Each structure stands twice: as C-alpha cells, then as structure tokens.
Amino acid sequence: FLKSRDGIRLARIVEILTNDKESCLVGKMRLPAISRLQKLHNVGVSLSVLEASGVANIADISAHHVVDGHRPKVLKLLWSIIAHYQLRAVLDVTLLENEIRDVHRANRKRREYVAAFLTRTSNVDEMSSENAHECEDSDNLVKLLLKWCQAVCSCFGYFVENFTTSFADGKALCLLMHYYHPGILRKEEILPTTRDLPNFFSTENQREHEKEAVAHNIFDEQYENALQNERRNSAMANKRMSDLGGVPGMLAVTDSANIPEEKSMILCVAYLCSRLMESSKEIFATMVIQRCYRRYQSMILTERKKLSASVIFSFWKSNKKRYFECQKRKYLSSVRVIENFLFAKKKELKLMQALRLERIKRSEAACVLQCMIRRYKSRKCYLLLLNQHLAGKKIQTHFRRYSAQKNFSLHKQQFHALVILQCFWRRYRSRSFLLLSKKCAIYIQS
Structure with a gap:
C-alpha cells in the first residue's frame, strides 16, 4: 500500500492494462511525487482513466483513500481492476453461457431423476443472483461463473451457494475437474467432508442439545476426520490444477474452519473455467473427429461387406450344382450307414x-x-x-x-x-x- 500511494505505479498499471499509448498517462504524472498534492493529482488522473475505461464500483473511491492508505478501499480498487480486465481477458461471456446450457442439456436426464434437487438448485441460483454474491461487484461474469459452478456441481448433488464456504472443503473444485477430466481426478478419490456428516439436530428445539453435544466432544472425532478430508481434497485439487496447467497456484490448503478469501477463489475458478473450456473444446473436437472416423470406417466396412457378399454369391451361383452333387454323394454313404444302423437297431429292438x-x-x-x-x-x-x-x-x-x-x-x-x-x-x-x-x-x- 505504501508503494502505491504516490500514484506512479498505479498509473503504470493502468497504462499497461488500457494499452493506450497515445494518452501517455505516465507523462501526466507529477514527478517526483513528494508532496501530498502531487500524490493526489497522480492518483486522481489514474482513477479518472479507470472510470473512463468502464471499471465499475470505484465511484466511492477517491484519491484521498489511496494516498492515505485506506486498506479496504485500496483492496476494493485493486479487485475492481482485476475483475474488469483480468476476468474479461480470461473468460468469454458467450462461451460461458453456451457451456452452462450445454451442461444442463447434457444432464437433463439426470436432473429429471432428481427433480427435488433441481428445485433447490434453482432457489440457490435466485438467491445468489439477488445477493450479488456479497463481493461488492455486480459484474455479470461473477454471476455466470457462479452459475457455471452450480450447473456442474448440481450433476453430483452438491450445492454451491458462494465462492467462500462452498469452496472451503475443496470438493467443488474436485467435482469441476472430475466433470471435464474424469481420468485425471476420479470421483472415488474425492473424500467426504463436514457437509456429508449426518444432521442429528435438525429442529430449532434441539439447538441446545447440539451445543451440549459439541461441548462434550461427541462429534469431535468425526469432525476432525472430515476436516482432514477437506484439507486433502483441497491439496488434491491444487495438485490436479497444476497438472492441468494454465491455473496459477494462488490457493492455500483450506477447510471449513479456514474459509478461503473470496476474491482469490473467484480468480482461481475463473482460470480453471478458462482452462476447462479449452479442454471442453478439445474434447468436443475429439468427439467430432471420432464420429467422422467411425462413420468413415462404417462406410468402408459396409462397402467391404457388399463386395464380399457379391463375390460369395457369384461363387455360390457358379458352384451350386457341383456342391449339391458332392453333398449328395457325401450324404448318400452317410444315409446308408444310418439305414444300416437303424435296421440293426430295429432288429435288436x-x-x-x-x-x-x-x-x-x-x-x-x-x-x-x-x-x-x-x-x-x-x-x-x-x-x-x-x-x-x-x-x-x-x-x-x-x-x-x-x-x-x-x-x-x-x-x-x-x-x-x-x-x-x-x-x-x-x-x-x-x-x-x-x-x-x-x-x-x-x-x-x-
């Protein structure tokens, strides 16, 4: 935060992201930025360029916040820049919407068998869209990214509500990779988490009993095992993402007790979505090639069968009489043997x-x-x-x-x-x- 207070580094970042060489944003800076007025001028120029570029949710951020090192405002500014430039560079809205439709279409039969689950999933979608995901960012990419996660995880009966608690156990990331690459991460490798523990105290009248049970360490052993499984799932997800490539290793091993930071998780899921979209294209191209090759092989096999059938029929037509005569001579001796056998058996009878x-x-x-x-x-x-x-x-x-x-x-x-x-x-x-x-x-x- 101290290094970005003078506005010079912020201006350089904005110039690189906007790729506007004609405006020469660094040339408008007052150097060296020693006084407070110079710093306010530099930061104000950078903020005006960002607003002109269409970066959302920075209207309440002023140059005084950056110069004074206001941590929440500076973090919000950085996140707004990342969400505007990096997410749009990583994700394609049209491609992501088409992928969500393809996922729903591919799993239509599965969803018919779990109609109750779909009702709950739709409720989750509405709730997440209404709350705008608690991240002070109303960008449609975040909403689409969450809907994509919900669509994929709903195929396995896993509910995704947000990018914090739903991704803390690492199971959601594992399910996303398993859906597109079941050979890299099998479903049997995903361990049960705290969300899979039975809910013994479901009514409001039993909350006091639940507190007493936790106080007496009734479920401590199961809970600790589930937390260990969550950490293993998170570590396995990080390893598989590094094996896939294209996903920066920005996540630490998390669990339900240590919820991940939301913005980091959104970036990670965005990179993972981009990488899986590429895999989806590769898989689709492979399927098209296989379909064409199989159609070609089927056509060649059909032609070979027709040619073989015509050759066999012509050979049969030319050798039919001789074949029948040979069969007659062959079967005549057999018939005689059978007759003698029958006569002997009749006499014996x-x-x-x-x-x-x-x-x-x-x-x-x-x-x-x-x-x-x-x-x-x-x-x-x-x-x-x-x-x-x-x-x-x-x-x-x-x-x-x-x-x-x-x-x-x-x-x-x-x-x-x-x-x-x-x-x-x-x-x-x-x-x-x-x-x-x-x-x-x-x-x-x-």
Whole structure:
C-alpha cells in the first residue's frame, strides 16, 4: 500500500492494462511525487482513466483513500481492476453461457431423476443472483461463473451457494475437474467432508442439545476426520490444477474452519473455467473427429461387406450344382450307414421285445408255481395245527377225567374214614357215659 500511494505505479498499471499509448498517462504524472498534492493529482488522473475505461464500483473511491492508505478501499480498487480486465481477458461471456446450457442439456436426464434437487438448485441460483454474491461487484461474469459452478456441481448433488464456504472443503473444485477430466481426478478419490456428516439436530428445539453435544466432544472425532478430508481434497485439487496447467497456484490448503478469501477463489475458478473450456473444446473436437472416423470406417466396412457378399454369391451361383452333387454323394454313404444302423437297431429292438415277452412269461409261470407251493404249505400247516388242536383237546379230556376220578376216590376214602372215626367216638362216649352211670348207681346204692 505504501508503494502505491504516490500514484506512479498505479498509473503504470493502468497504462499497461488500457494499452493506450497515445494518452501517455505516465507523462501526466507529477514527478517526483513528494508532496501530498502531487500524490493526489497522480492518483486522481489514474482513477479518472479507470472510470473512463468502464471499471465499475470505484465511484466511492477517491484519491484521498489511496494516498492515505485506506486498506479496504485500496483492496476494493485493486479487485475492481482485476475483475474488469483480468476476468474479461480470461473468460468469454458467450462461451460461458453456451457451456452452462450445454451442461444442463447434457444432464437433463439426470436432473429429471432428481427433480427435488433441481428445485433447490434453482432457489440457490435466485438467491445468489439477488445477493450479488456479497463481493461488492455486480459484474455479470461473477454471476455466470457462479452459475457455471452450480450447473456442474448440481450433476453430483452438491450445492454451491458462494465462492467462500462452498469452496472451503475443496470438493467443488474436485467435482469441476472430475466433470471435464474424469481420468485425471476420479470421483472415488474425492473424500467426504463436514457437509456429508449426518444432521442429528435438525429442529430449532434441539439447538441446545447440539451445543451440549459439541461441548462434550461427541462429534469431535468425526469432525476432525472430515476436516482432514477437506484439507486433502483441497491439496488434491491444487495438485490436479497444476497438472492441468494454465491455473496459477494462488490457493492455500483450506477447510471449513479456514474459509478461503473470496476474491482469490473467484480468480482461481475463473482460470480453471478458462482452462476447462479449452479442454471442453478439445474434447468436443475429439468427439467430432471420432464420429467422422467411425462413420468413415462404417462406410468402408459396409462397402467391404457388399463386395464380399457379391463375390460369395457369384461363387455360390457358379458352384451350386457341383456342391449339391458332392453333398449328395457325401450324404448318400452317410444315409446308408444310418439305414444300416437303424435296421440293426430295429432288429435288436425286436429281439429285446421277444426276450422281454419270454421274461414276462417266465415270471408269470414262477408266480403261479409260487402260489401253488404257498397254498400247499399253508394247507399242510393248517392240517398240522388242526391235528395238534384235536390231540390237545383229547389229552385234556382224559386228564380231566383222570383228575376227577382221583379226586372222587380220595373224597370217598376221606368220607369213609370220617364215618369210622365218628362211630368210634360215639361208641367211646356211650361207653364212658354208661360206666359213669354205673359207678354212680353203685355208689348211690352203697
């Protein structure tokens, strides 16, 4: 800022950018610029030339701001110069608009499947255009650049709202390069970021719980991993941009905790867009060349097929009779062999049928013999059992009769013995009573 206060360097920059050698802006400077009035004159001349060149948003910047080293105003002036000259030199408005239409047209089918996402994307576009992107610059190039980023990233379901928070995780830059050069940066190499973390506290009533959860380090580990992934994405994007070439290495490794500076990101995206537009032209030219070459190859192949078909047909027409005769002779021997084979098989089949009938008859005769033998054996067993049954009955009858006779004789002997015992007992009692009566009578008589 100190070196630009005298207005000389600013005048030289303006002269180079405007490429107006006739005005000789440096010749209008007051040298050496020692006093404050000389510095104000030099800076005022440069600002008037910039306003005449159409540089926007510098009406509120005066020579006093530059001479006094007013940092925000000087930065705004430098950014206005860069946005007016450098962005227009890097980007083509018509080409960028056509590219946005081509991106939407190429991904129309994809957008039909994600209609809800498209609604949200359109809302984002309106919001970004209304807010004019917070960068104090209403230039259409910045708006078109943001819309181009939104159109490309919307194909992958990634929302781009601005050039600060949306590009902090490096994922947007990676998606832009992947869309045009999938071979240089594959989608699998892009790591998940903090925007991919699940939103556990979505309602307003749960904000206090969210604060408590963060206070207790519930999601610290996941958040740190996501931040590391963002830094890796940013570093990978810088490396791939350097591999592409044409993009100055002006970006540092950033993440959601360290949001990049907006104007630097706009310049980087502008250079990247210009480089990718060139790649888009190269890819389109390659596709046109491939399409023409394939059409030419298809035409040559069709002509060759037609020529081959005509040659084959003429050869077939001239050799058709001989071919059929050769085939007839060839197939005649084959037919004879087949006939002999069929006759042999037929004879063998008849023999097998005869053997089968004989086998059936033998089995039927064996069944009849088995029935007769089984009937004879069963009858013999039945008669044997019947004789045994009758003999058992007869033996039982004789045994029962013998037992009855034996029991009757034993009972008879016992009855006779009892009768004899009763006779002896009665005689003994009668004799005893008689003797007693006799003794008593003798005693009484005496």
